[in-house]
Amino acid sequence: MTPGTVYLVGAGPGDPGLLTVRAAELIARADVILHDRLIPAAALAGARPDAELLYVGKQGGGEQVPQEETHRLLLEHALAGRSVVRLKGGDPFVFGRGGEEALVCLEAGIPFEVVPGITAGVAAPAYAGIPVTHRELASAVAFVTGHEDPEKPDSALDWPALAGFPGTLVFYMGVRALPRIAEQLMAGGRPADEPVAVVERGTLPGQRTLLSTLTDVGERAAAEGIRAPAVALVGPVAGLRERLAWLERRPLHGRTIAVTRARPQASALAARLRELGAAVVEAPAITIRPIAAQLPDLRRYDLICVTSPNGAHELFRQLAAAALDARALAGRTVAAIGPGTARALGEHGVRADLVPERAVAEGLVDALAAVDVRRALVVRASEGRETLPEALRARGAEVDVLALYETVAEQLDAETARAAAHADYVTFTSASTVRFFLAATDALDGPRIASIGPATSAALREAGLEPDVEADPHTPDGLVAALLADNPQGV
Numbered sequence: 001m002t003p004g005t006v007y008l009v010g011a012g013p014g015d016p017g018l019l020t021v022r023a024a025e026l027i028a029r030a031d032v033i034l035h036d037r038l039i040p041a042a043a044l045a046g047a048r049p050d051a052e053l054l055y056v057g058k059q060g061g062g063e064q065v066p067q068e069e070t071h072r073l074l075l076e077h078a079l080a081g082r083s084v085v086r087l088k089g090g091d092p093f094v095f096g097r098g099g100e101e102a103l104v105c106l107e108a109g110i111p112f113e114v115v116p117g118i119t120a121g122v123a124a125p126a127y128a129g130i131p132v133t134h135r136e137l138a139s140a141v142a143f144v145t146g147h148e149d150p151e152k153p154d155s156a157l158d159w160p161a162l163a164g165f166p167g168t169l170v171f172y173m174g175v176r177a178l179p180r181i182a183e184q185l186m187a188g189g190r191p192a193d194e195p196v197a198v199v200e201r202g203t204l205p206g207q208r209t210l211l212s213t214l215t216d217v218g219e220r221a222a223a224e225g226i227r228a229p230a231v232a233l234v235g236p237v238a239g240l241r242e243r244l245a246w247l248e249r250r251p252l253h254g255r256t257i258a259v260t261r262a263r264p265q266a267s268a269l270a271a272r273l274r275e276l277g278a279a280v281v282e283a284p285a286i287t288i289r290p291i292a293a294q295l296p297d298l299r300r301y302d303l304i305c306v307t308s309p310n311g312a313h314e315l316f317r318q319l320a321a322a323a324l325d326a327r328a329l330a331g332r333t334v335a336a337i338g339p340g341t342a343r344a345l346g347e348h349g350v351r352a353d354l355v356p357e358r359a360v361a362e363g364l365v366d367a368l369a370a371v372d373v374r375r376a377l378v379v380r381a382s383e384g385r386e387t388l389p390e391a392l393r394a395r396g397a398e399v400d401v402l403a404l405y406e407t408v409a410e411q412l413d414a415e416t417a418r419a420a421a422h423a424d425y426v427t428f429t430s431a432s433t434v435r436f437f438l439a440a441t442d443a444l445d446g447p448r449i450a451s452i453g454p455a456t457s458a459a460l461r462e463a464g465l466e467p468d469v470e471a472d473p474h475t476p477d478g479l480v481a482a483l484l485a486d487n488p489q490g491v
């Protein structure tokens, strides 16, 4: 059998956005993925559902899966003809034992490829606002493993040479090694007041940076309880952090925000909140279950109202199933309840004729005031409000309601529910997110409560919760703006 290829892949320092395109491609194709602990949690989400995921990092008690065992697994799977991704934190060839694994493949005649990753020693400083090189401050940078015990006589590190190195030193290390590193550098002539930055959990939620000097870094790191994973950067460039720190200046930095909307809709909101610096807990409380409906002949209606993006997508899914397309709506007036629904219609080639300013049923009723309606179809969820059909009927129109999906509870695991309940904010984007989230969690008395609009706020009040923040406009963008307004100076 031809052996499969082994891909030695860097997963980057932790932020899933720093995974390379090539890494994501290979993860999506792999038969087997052998991975470490320090890889972004989201990195494996792109793996095939039938891929075999094997953990070869540190085990519970801190014992590493022996390197020989990793080698054995690499060979076993590749020789069985599988494509194997060996996924490592940062870069596979920077303190990652990737070189050893490549040699093992070479000796066994197994083809291998290397996919570099963004190494923690560059990424963590960058997220802390520290360029590892800078004109006039540092023209060289050295990456050093600080796991070496400096007291060991056979230490591979040449401390006097490191102390004399003309540039930035970046140590990948256990935090306990810090005091000895600082001592050795000062003993070798590095100035005692040279700036040192220790970056903990670089590029991950909760990243922390301690800026100090060689004299006091050991003591301060211990006092502040700095923990692994962390890198320490020694050199004048560390001082640039005072001006270049950008991460902490983002308006939602330090805030944890839970998003309860259905998974497919949650990601855009979550991405926007992350960009603004928030740590996001994705806690989808609801999911959409299509209802197979008998689609009526749409030509019978002069007005078609679509009251949610899900309704729009479901309408077109069911049209397609009946071998129809956007032409089925030709000549009808199409109204969308808000910009999100209008966008969803647009994705199917239909430009909404009407989008009210206020994205609620009452807003749509107002917007329709000047439209002559005889027969209307309202496309929506089975559990929708009656406001719109009733208002149209009151105006003498004949109204049919077409329920195309129902909203049902999504199972929340205990850990996610707990994380959401301890967030700074929980966001609710519909009455159903309120109902199902509250059913899945204990009392919500910690977080501030953010509601997308009046219908959602009414559901919250019914459950005995007063929203602290209500969006206006009643859209996800409006919700983001309301959260920003609630955090005027950032943290």
Ligand code: SAH
Pocket: 013, 014, 038, 088, 089, 090, 091, 092, 093, 094, 095, 096, 118, 119, 120, 121, 124, 171, 172, 173, 174, 199, 200, 201, 202, 203, 204, 228, 229, 230, 231
């Ligand atoms: N191959 C990896 C390094 C593996 S050694 C890379 O290129 O980044 C593991 C060490 O990397 C940790 O002890 C820590 O010093 C550093 N490290 C890894 N991820 C880190 C992170 N997110 N923030 C700070 N340091 C990190």
